[in-house]
Amino acid sequence: MPRDAVVGAVVLALAGVYWLAARTIRHSSLDDSIGAAGLPNTLAVLLAALALLLILRSLFSRARSNQGAQNETDVEAPRAHLRALGMLFLGVAYLVVVPSLGYAVSVALLVAAVALYNHQKPSLRLALVTILISVGFYLLFVRLLRIPLPPGIWPDFLPA
Amino acid sequence: MNGFSLAIEALTTTPALLAAAGGVLWGILGGALPGISPSIAMALLLPFTFGMDPIPALVLLASTYVGAEYGGSIPAILIRTPGTNAAAATAIDGYEMHRQGRGGEALGISLVTGTIGGLVGLIFLVAFTEALAKVALVFTPPAYFSLGILGLSVIASLSGGSLIKALIAAVIGLMIATVGTDPVSGVTRFTFGYPELLDGVPFILVMVGVFAVSELFVQAGLPEWDKTSARNTRMKLPSWAMMKRTGVAQVIGNIFGIFEGCMPGAGGSIAAFMAYNEAKRWSKRPEEFGKGSPEAIAAPEAANNTVTATALVPTLSFGIPGSNSTAILLGGFLIHGLQPGPLLFSRHPDVVYGLFGGLFAANIAMLLIGMVILTPAIWLVNRPKPYLLAVIYALIFSGIYSIDHSLFDLGIVLAAGVLGYVMRIFGFPFLPLVLALVLGYLIESNYRRSLLLTGGDHIVFLQDPVSLGLLIAAALFVVGSVAREVASARKAARRGQVDPSRS
Numbered sequence: 001m002p003r004d005a006v007v008g009a010v011v012l013a014l015a016g017v018y019w020l021a022a023r024t025i026r027h028s029s030l031d032d033s034i035g036a037a038g039l040p041n042t043l044a045v046l047l048a049a050l051a052l053l054l055i056l057r058s059l060f061s062r063a064r065s066n067q068g069a070q071n072e073t074d075v076e077a078p079r080a081h082l083r084a085l086g087m088l089f090l091g092v093a094y095l096v097v098v099p100s101l102g103y104a105v106s107v108a109l110l111v112a113a114v115a116l117y118n119h120q121k122p123s124l125r126l127a128l129v130t131i132l133i134s135v136g137f138y139l140l141f142v143r144l145l146r147i148p149l150p151p152g153i154w155p156d157f158l159p160a
Numbered sequence: 161m162n163g164f165s166l167a168i169e170a171l172t173t174t175p176a177l178l179a180a181a182g183g184v185l186w187g188i189l190g191g192a193l194p195g196i197s198p199s200i201a202m203a204l205l206l207p208f209t210f211g212m213d214p215i216p217a218l219v220l221l222a223s224t225y226v227g228a229e230y231g232g233s234i235p236a237i238l239i240r241t242p243g244t245n246a247a248a249a250t251a252i253d254g255y256e257m258h259r260q261g262r263g264g265e266a267l268g269i270s271l272v273t274g275t276i277g278g279l280v281g282l283i284f285l286v287a288f289t290e291a292l293a294k295v296a297l298v299f300t301p302p303a304y305f306s307l308g309i310l311g312l313s314v315i316a317s318l319s320g321g322s323l324i325k326a327l328i329a330a331v332i333g334l335m336i337a338t339v340g341t342d343p344v345s346g347v348t349r350f351t352f353g354y355p356e357l358l359d360g361v362p363f364i365l366v367m368v369g370v371f372a373v374s375e376l377f378v379q380a381g382l383p384e385w386d387k388t389s390a391r392n393t394r395m396k397l398p399s400w401a402m403m404k405r406t407g408v409a410q411v412i413g414n415i416f417g418i419f420e421g422c423m424p425g426a427g428g429s430i431a432a433f434m435a436y437n438e439a440k441r442w443s444k445r446p447e448e449f450g451k452g453s454p455e456a457i458a459a460p461e462a463a464n465n466t467v468t469a470t471a472l473v474p475t476l477s478f479g480i481p482g483s484n485s486t487a488i489l490l491g492g493f494l495i496h497g498l499q500p501g502p503l504l505f506s507r508h509p510d511v512v513y514g515l516f517g518g519l520f521a522a523n524i525a526m527l528l529i530g531m532v533i534l535t536p537a538i539w540l541v542n543r544p545k546p547y548l549l550a551v552i553y554a555l556i557f558s559g560i561y562s563i564d565h566s567l568f569d570l571g572i573v574l575a576a577g578v579l580g581y582v583m584r585i586f587g588f589p590f591l592p593l594v595l596a597l598v599l600g601y602l603i604e605s606n607y608r609r610s611l612l613l614t615g616g617d618h619i620v621f622l623q624d625p626v627s628l629g630l631l632i633a634a635a636l637f638v639v640g641s642v643a644r645e646v647a648s649a650r651k652a653a654r655r656g657q658v659d660p661s662r663s
Contacts, residue, residue, distance in 0.1 A: 007586045011328055018335060021350055028345040032608055033616040036342035036349055039604050043338070047331045054324045061649075080381025084581055087380045087553075091373075091574045094557060095567055107558065111550040118380060118546035129547060137554055145211075147562040 008055035012048055019044035086117055102152020103142065108134035163286070163513040170215050170514030171521060179216035180223045180521035184529050187227020191243045192537040193548065194235055196375070198228035198244055199484035203371045204552065206364050206491060207559030214496040214511050219518030221492045225485045226278055226468045226522045229428060230530055233270040233461060234537050237263055246428030246467070249436040249460035256452035264396040269454050270461045271530040272398055273410050277462035278523040280414045281421065281469030285476075286516055288422075290505070292477035299502045302610045302621045306630035307501065308603035311480040313634035315592040316641030323645045326592045329583065333593040336361050337600025344608050356568045363597050365560065365569055367491055369576020370583070370590055371484065372556055376549055377581045384545050395534050398454070406458035409439040413459040417466020422474060423482065428467040432460035469519060476500050476512065479602075480595075487594045494598065 022040035090113050098106040112130040120126055141147045170176050183205075190201030202224045209217035232244030237254035250270060257266040299307070315330045316323060339350045340360030351357040398406065413435040420431035439459035440449045449456045472489070474480045479501035481487035493500050498508055505512055540548075560573050583590060614620045621627050 003586070014332075025349050026347050028342075028347045030345040031347075032344050032612055034344075034608050034611065036345050036347040040335070040338050040349065043331055043335050047328065047335070050324055050328045050331065054328065057324065061653075077381070080378075081585075083381040084377035087377050088574060088578060091553065091557075091570075091577075095570055095574070098567065103558075107554050110557070111547075111554055114550035114553050115544075115546040118549050119384075120544060120546035133547075133551055133554065137558055141558050141562060145562065147558075148565060149558070149561060150567075 002058040004058035005055045008051045008053075008058060011054065012051035015044050015047035015051055018047065087114070090114055090117060098150050098152070100153050102154055103149035104134060104138045105152065105154075106150075107137050163290070163509070163516070166510050166513035167517030167520070170510065171517045174213060174514065175216045176219045176514060176518045177521055179212075179220040180518045181525045181529065183220040183223025184227035184522050184525045185533065187224035187229075188231035188234075188526070188529065188533050189537060189540055190224070191228030191231025191247075192234045192541055194241045194243055194541075196228075196243070196552075197371075197484070198225050198232075199488050200372050200375055201228045202485055202488040203368045204555055204559065206368060206488060206495070207563050209492055210364075210495060210563045214493075214498060214508075215514035215518070217496060218489070218492050218511065218515050219522070221489050222468075222472070222515060222519055223522035223525070225489065226465070226519065226526055227529075228485075229464050229468050230271060230274045230461075230526055231537065233274070233457075234267065234534070235541055237266045237270065237457075238538065239541070244428075244464075246432045246460070246464035248429065249432040250457055252436075252450060253453050253456035256450070257454075257457070260452050262452065264394045265398070265402075265454070266452075266457055267534065268395050268397040269402065269406060269457045271395070271527060272403070273406060273413065273458040274461045274465035275523050275527045275530075276410060277414055277417055277465035278468055278526065279520070280462075281417055281466035282516065282519050282523065284418050284466075285469045285472055285519075288473050289476050289512075292473070298626050300610075300624055300626070301606045301613065302624040303626040303630065304501075305603055305606040305610055306621060306624075306627040306634070307478060307480075308599045308606065310630045310634040310637070311478065311595060311599045312603070313637040314480055314482065315595060316638045316645075322587060323642065325586075325588045329588045329590070330592040330596040332579075333596025334600045336366060336593075337597050337604075343601065343605040344612070354568070356566060360601075361572060361597075362563075362569070363491055363594070364495060364563070365572045366576045366579075366597055367488055367594060368556060368560060369573040369578075370580035370593065371488075372552070373573060373577025374580030374584060376553055376556075377577060378584065379545070379549055395531050397531070402454060406455050408442055409435075409455035409459040410462045412438045412442060413462025414466050417463040418470050420463070421467040421470025421472075421482075428464035428471075428483075431463040431467050435459040435463035476504060478502070479504075479599075481591075481598070484591055484594070487591060487598065490598055499602075 019041065022037050022044055025037040025040065028036065090110065093113070094106055094110045097109065101109070108130055111133050112126065115126060115130070116122065142149055186205065187198065187201055190196045190204070191198060202221050205221060205224055209220060212220070228244060229246060232242055232247035233250045233254065234243060236242040236247040236251035237258050240251050240255035242248040242251045254266045254270065257263060312330060315326050337360070339357055341348055341358055348358060416431045416435040416438065420428075420434070436456060436459050439455050440446050443449065443453070443455050445453065445455075471483055471486045474482050475486040475490055479490065479499060481490045490500055498504065498511060556573065557570055560569050561567070563569065580590065583593070610620050611618070621631065
């Protein structure tokens with residue numbers, strides 16, 4: 001099955017989910033003739049129509065030129081997608097640990113993890129660079145810009 | 161107070177000068193890193209502009225754009241890897257000159273012709289946007305709705321080869337724009353019980369996610385970029401004789417920069433390549449093109465730096481960003497409660513002229529900083545990629561958190577990053593999504609306000625002359641783009657018949 005047809009099917013499913021969600025929008029006594037659900041319903045139908053067009057064009061197009069490939073970067077290999085997934089995982093992990101470990105420790109872990117994940121070999125230099133970068137970020141955001149970044153559990157261990 | 165006085169006042173009473181210098185510095189360094197486009201360099205700064213005053217914030221973003229276009233030429237010339245798309249044309253002859261031991265000369269030509277290009281573009285920007293702004297007072301809600309439709313019609317020319325995919329991206333952008341509180345009735349839509357979504361999905365989060373985070377995901381799967389051994393390359397500014405030799409190429413670059421900058425969807429890359437081709441046609445030494453011709457550097461560099469100013473014409477006059485970079489700048493305006501468009505000049509002339517003044521300062525700063533930044537830029541390009549990716553990831557998370565002190569926002573940025581990555585894989589252009597997201601509220605609110613005023617009668621959009629004119633322009637834009645798409649599809653089909661191996 002052509003790739004665009006599969007993409008079209010996914011977009012069609014997205015249109016369906018969005019339409020179902022749009023049906024849950026409440027009516028209000030302040031509604032105008034269009035209503036709060038007016039635009040979402042229209043968009044769902046429009047997206048479904050475009051998805052069908054994409055599927056049809058993909059199935060019936062005889063010329064499989066490289067149209068639309070301009071933005072298809074060289075991230076085609078499954079390995080590249082797995083690498084991207086790993087980066088996403090590191091980002092999610094940061095979100096999970098930052099409330100408890102606090103900003104300073106979490107950002108240091110993030111820097112080290114991202115560097116290691118991207119083939120930086122474990123070394124004393126990596127440790128020093130990680131500390132340098134995280135201290136720099138801490139000074140910039142917490143001390144200089146006075147952003148109240150999450151302190152984590154550490155203040156609980158400090159004497160009152 | 162006239163525009164000139166407002167610009168001087170902005171430069172002398174606000175940190176705009178500092179912002180111009182800082183933006184250029186950041187832009188050059190960001191542009192010099194392969195993979196960090198001007199829009200990504202700007203997106204990374206966007207969260208930091210949140211707490212700033214509007215003028216320095218906008219000057220910072222616009223100056224980053226200016227600096228990044230020059231910064232992109234540094235790796236283009238030294239390692240034949242354009243830091244930005246627009247610098248691809250510069251790489252052809254720039255790298256050849258570097259191989260001949262004339263890398264410093266190539267960088268000097270790039271810097272000076274780029275600076276002149278930026279200043280010429282700025283003159284055009286000031287003259288043209290002022291004239292366009294005079295139509296401000298005739299804009300009504302129906303006209304604003306039609307202006308939004310005209311903005312969306314631009315999507316047809318931003319399709320990058322697939323109109324259907326561009327339209328799908330736009331509809332998804334509009335869908336994201338519907339999240340939050342309905343502009344008329346106050347009913348909540350698609351918030352799923354999260355109070356953080358009541359005000360909608362902030363476009364800054366989507367922009368940073370789609371542009372910057374998705375680039376990080378992509379870079380994780382790519383090999384290390386090339387390094388340069390040219391650590392001792394010294395900048396050599398062009399002599400008067402060289403300036404005379406590259407004069408025609410400079411003018412050609414300026415002309416294409418002005419023309420393409422004003423056309424939504426065209427941008428610096430197209431301007432640079434068109435200028436390169438025309439400069440070759442008009443050159444007295446066309447045989448040198450491709451072998452290290454100074455004119456072949458002057459033309460594209462003049463063109464893409466002219467675009468940094470002229471691309472602001474549709475953005476400031478109509479609120480329609482024609483490129484990723486101007487979309488980020490538009491985001492900068494909206495963050496500060498400023499709506500670019502017809503009323504911007506009459507309501508906030510201080511901001512507009514402050515930005516113009518800042519752009520002038522940025523171009524001068526580019527010349528000065530460009531002369532001394534070469535060694536640090538080469539040092540940065542030679543840093544291990546894993547550290548750079550780690551710093552950028554940490555910068556995104558820290559910057560986004562500092563806007564609203566919300567971890568929820570970080571989740572949205574990651575989700576937008578996934579969306580951007582998926583769009584890249586399947587060939588969906590970004591700009592229609594961003595454009596629709598930015599214009600979604602304007603279109604829906606003015607459409608429904610207009611109908612409230614007329615009791616639901618749609619004829620109001622055709623009775624208002626400005627609205628009618630804008631709708632006709634939008635229709636022409638769409639018809640022209642669809643015709644081009646059909647012609648291109650037929651051409652491709654014919655090619656497929658001739659060469660079955662391609663299918």
